Amino acid sequence: MTKISPRPFWVFFLSVIGLLSAGVQAGSLPDFTKLVEEHSPAVVNISTVSHSKRSPYNRGLRPEELEQLPEFFRHFFGAPYGPGSGQESRETQSMGSGFIVSEDGFVLTNNHVIDGADEIIVRLSDRRELPAKLIGADARSDLAVLKIDAEDLPVVKVGKSEKLKTGEWVLAIGSPFGFDYTVTAGIVSAIGRTLPNENYVPFIQTDVAINPGNSGGPLFNLDGEVVGINSQIYTRSGGFMGVSFAIPIDVAMEVVDQLQKKGYVARGWLGVLIQEVSKDLAESFGLKKPHGALVAQVVPGSPAEAAGLMQGDVIIKYDGEVINRSSDLPHLVGRAVVGKKSKLDIIRAGKRQTITVEIGELPTEQGAVIPAKGSKVESNRFNIEVAELDENARKRLQVSNGLMVTQVGQGAARNAGIRANDVISSINNQEIKSLTDFNAVVKSLPSNRAIPVLIIRQGNPSFVVIKLKE
Known part of the structure; x- marks a missing residue:
């Protein structure tokens, strides 16, 4: 028989200490059960139906925009499902998440969840399914406001994302892959992140598991307050890899307020092209360390030019806010x-010196036209907003006539593929030179008949077909 030597006392002592430490650590982890019970009823599932032939995959970004992304950032809302979910189908369906912000039925979600949708259905926690009306959407911040016809609804408690700290616990509720009211948790990994093509949102980075269907859902803090809206992930595989991004609720509520009041979002505009200040650049410009936003170009006719800002200036503060990186400036100005x-x-x-600048309104397209007058979305059968072009804009866009599309609402024009910044040159073979031409021609168009519309996109002319309903 093999003799077993008794363990030294210190081995047992360390084992006990280890177990106690593990117990303390486990006891310090948050319990999310009460938070979920109280606040999940205000979270909703959003399903959409689109009758266009455009591919539903990556519907938040156009194909040419996807190709330009230097990293694998993806908007996630939900894979298409049901019959006819391919490229050539007439009807596609998608799913996402959202949350109720008022008892009378205002719902907040991502713009890419409902972009291009002809029908929007909101499913509540009590399993009611209600049609939703799109009140307003903003592609730059990827936000949309919906309205459902209901009363006395459960609502979320809106917090302050500016109080978030790195390392803080956060929790997401949504419908990944259609699994309603899925709860995932993690911590805030970083704040104030700038992503490619997303200059006006200082994203919250988390390690909360976010997958297709989570988009538009709320991000809660431990007090049960919504501090963000889950929007994007970074991925090389197409699935969650531990890096997800949420829109700060402070930014979101500012956008919501404008969408509810005006139907669109007006952003501040300075009119400069900026770049990061490297170590060598800092030395060359007389800075003790790299910081600030280096002005590489001042846009002619911009507020920056009017204020006397010059190429080579380094902006180090905006209204008292320190500009550490160049990406800090667009968030503040916007x-x-x-x-x-x-x-x-x-x-x-x-x-060092201080100058005063009067903030302008961000043009629809960077460096493009700020419409002096236009046709409102609600006032024409195309359900689009168009603006006249001055001589400089026509030269820059290389067009001799036409109107620029500044906003596209739900309807025939969107289904035909018309997008913001397209120039409409002719409708039904009638040349469009002014708003008067546009309004007269659109008003006289027959219903339920294919109408050719000549558009110019990035200098290339092409025809699209619009069929107006009664």
């Missing part, structure tokens, strides 16, 4: 009220 007089602290030729 959220500013149009017409506000702001102070910029700059370094010019090695010397």
Whole structure:
């Protein structure tokens, strides 16, 4: 028989200490059960139906935009399902998430969840399914406001994302892959993230598991307050890899307020092209360390030009807010009220000075036309907003006539593939030179008949076909 030597006392002592430490650690983890019970009824499932032939995959980004992404960032809403979910189908269906922000039925979600949808259905926690009306959407911030006809609904408690700290626990509720009211948790990995092609949202980065169907759902803190809206993930595989992004609720509620009041979002505009300040650039511009936003170009006719901002200036503060990285500036300017007089602290030729600039309104297209007058979305049968082009805009866009599309609502024009920044040159073989031409021609068009519309997109002319309903 083999003799077993007794273990030294210190081995047992360390084992006990280890078990106690593990117990303390486990006891310090948050319990999410009460939070989920109280706040999940205000979370909704959103399903959409689209009758267009456009592929539903990656519907939040156009194909050419996807090709330009330097990293694998994806908007996630939900894979198409049901019959006819392929490229050539007439009807596609998708799913996403959202949450109720008012007892009378206002619902907040991502723009890419409902983009291009002809029908939007909101399913509540009590399993009621209600049709939703799109109140307004903003592609730049990827937000949309819906309205359902209901009363006395459960609502979320809106928090303050500016109070979030890195390392804080957060929780998501949504419908990944159609599994309603799925709960996932993690921590805030970073704040103020800037993503490719997303200059106006300082994203919250988390390690909360986010998958197709989670988009538009709420991100809660431990107090049960919504601090973000789950929007995107970083992925090489197409699935969750531990890096997800949420829109800060402070930014979202500012957008919601404008969408509810005006139907669109007006953003502040300075009119400069900026770049990061490297170590070598900092030295060359007389800075002690790399920080600020280096002005690489001042847009002619912009608020920056009017204020005297010059190429080579380094903006180090905006209204007292320190600009550590160049990506900090667009967030601050974009959220500013149009017409506000702001102070910029700059370094010019090695010397610090302060200038005052009156913030303008961000053009529909960077460096493009700021419409002086236009046709409202609700006032024409195409359900689009168009604006006249001045001589400079026509030269830049290389067009001799036509109107620029500044906004596209739900309806025939969107189904035909017309997008913002397209130039409509002719309708039904009638040349369009002014708003008067546009309104007269559109008003006289027959219903239920294919109408050719000549558009110019990035200098290339092409025809699309619109069929107007009664």
